[in-house]
């Protein structure tokens with residue numbers, strides 16, 4: 001089978017980079033090349049940014065409804081190509097085909113949602129002190145935005161940034177994670193099939209340090225929306241703020257689940273397993289710490305261990321696979337190193353802890369679902385993000401101790417509590433320092449029509465998705481009209 005080469009998409013045309021190319025490989029079988037990507041240069045990037053800048057004037061002139069039509073057409077194309085794109089996501093990212101189809105469905109829903117935003121209000125009328133004047137606000141696009149995305153949701157994250165950018169009248173320079181650039185190219189093909197005007201979306205693959213950094217530095221980019229690691233995010237913030245442009249960052253987490261003694265333990269066990277191990281633990285909202293009241297600790301632990309026994313790890317394309325591989329070798333090595341560190345620090349391994357490399361697993365980045373106990377709050381696993389199928393059980397004597405422990409991290413993305421006690425639910429909602437609070441449900445879970453983002457070091461304190469997206473992608477003009 002011939003391997004397809006994906007080019008950059010600049011000013012409405014697919015173009016090869018002046019630089020080299022890079023292979024995208026299948027993490028379940030590293031001998032399979034999913035596609036070949038451009039390893040672009042700064043020169044390519046400058047052309048892409050110019051194209052985006054030159055397209056703002058025409059694009060922002062269209063009505064919101066007209067721009068929305070392009071988004072709904074793109075949703076239709078994505079729907080037609082659903083199977084093909086989901087299969088590519090599984091081959092390139094590693095998640096199961098079920099998870100990949102769910103992601104394509106989500107991307108379609110987001111496009112439809114933002115296409116409708118083209119009909120929603122973009123300002124308000126405020127009483128003026130002058131009886132003869134009208135005072136009002138109007139939202140105006142920020143111009144050209146740079147969109148830098150990670151590999152864990154290679155379709156949905158780009159869409160939840162690109163769709164609002166476009167509907168509010170901005171043009172885009174899109175740099176996807178190198179690990180999942182083929183999936184990103186398929187998304188751009190959908191926009192092309194929907195006949196989005198040339199230059200409105202420009203797609204460029206290449207390394208983070210050249211293309212990502214280049215986007216952050218370039219004065220032609222009016223705002224950067226980034227999802228990824230804290231190290232990279234903070235660097236982007238520094239560069240972008242030094243030239244007084246806008247930025248928005250979604251970064252890591254170390255998300256706690258609290259299980260109180262009155263909880264439905266079967267429900268809690270099911271939701272914890274889903275939160276910790278679906279997508280091989282590679283969601284930013286995945287469950288990392290399970291904080292359990294003493295009285296139900298042993299019972300819950302037993303339920304969790306029984307469930308882990310039934311997890312089938314494998315190639316995401318196989319219908320019986322529940323958990324796919326890690327996305328890449330660096331992630332696999334990082335999980336291996338972190339697990340060793342937890343053991344060295346005194347954590348007790350209850351199950352898993354090893355890469356899987358026998359037989360069919362030989363050529364992939366597989367790792368066992370892993371549960372630790374005897375974890376104290378100063379250990380690495382209780383503080384840092386381990387982006388993989390690793391979760392820590394921690395025992396506490398009261399709700400108060402549980403919430404203090406839950407908050408004792410620099411992150412503040414998501415958290416959940418399992419209890420039937422309405423007072424404790426309400427207190428938890430009030431006391432937990434995270435952007436996504438869940439009650440009797442897993443820590444992971446995002447709805448496109450609601451705001452999403454973290455507190456503390458998990459984000460730039462901005463919110464994405466739903467109506468909240470308008471804040472980043474527009475500026476407010478305050479207008480006074482006298483007749």
Ligand code: NAP
Nearest residue numbers: 150151176177178207208212213228229232250251252284
């Ligand atoms: P990453 O290494 O930070 O990469 C994210 C993106 O930034 C990629 O496109 C990457 O390009 C680019 N990049 C790398 N170095 C850069 C630089 N110096 N300047 C500008 N851009 C640069 O993160 P990842 O490994 O893809 O993803 C895993 C992380 O994302 C985890 O920490 C996870 O928690 C976080 N995450 C957060 C959320 C959320 O919403 N809060 C959602 C998903 C993931 P290359 O691919 O070419 O390196």
Ligand code: MG
Nearest residue numbers: 177208228229
């Ligand atoms: Mg990376």
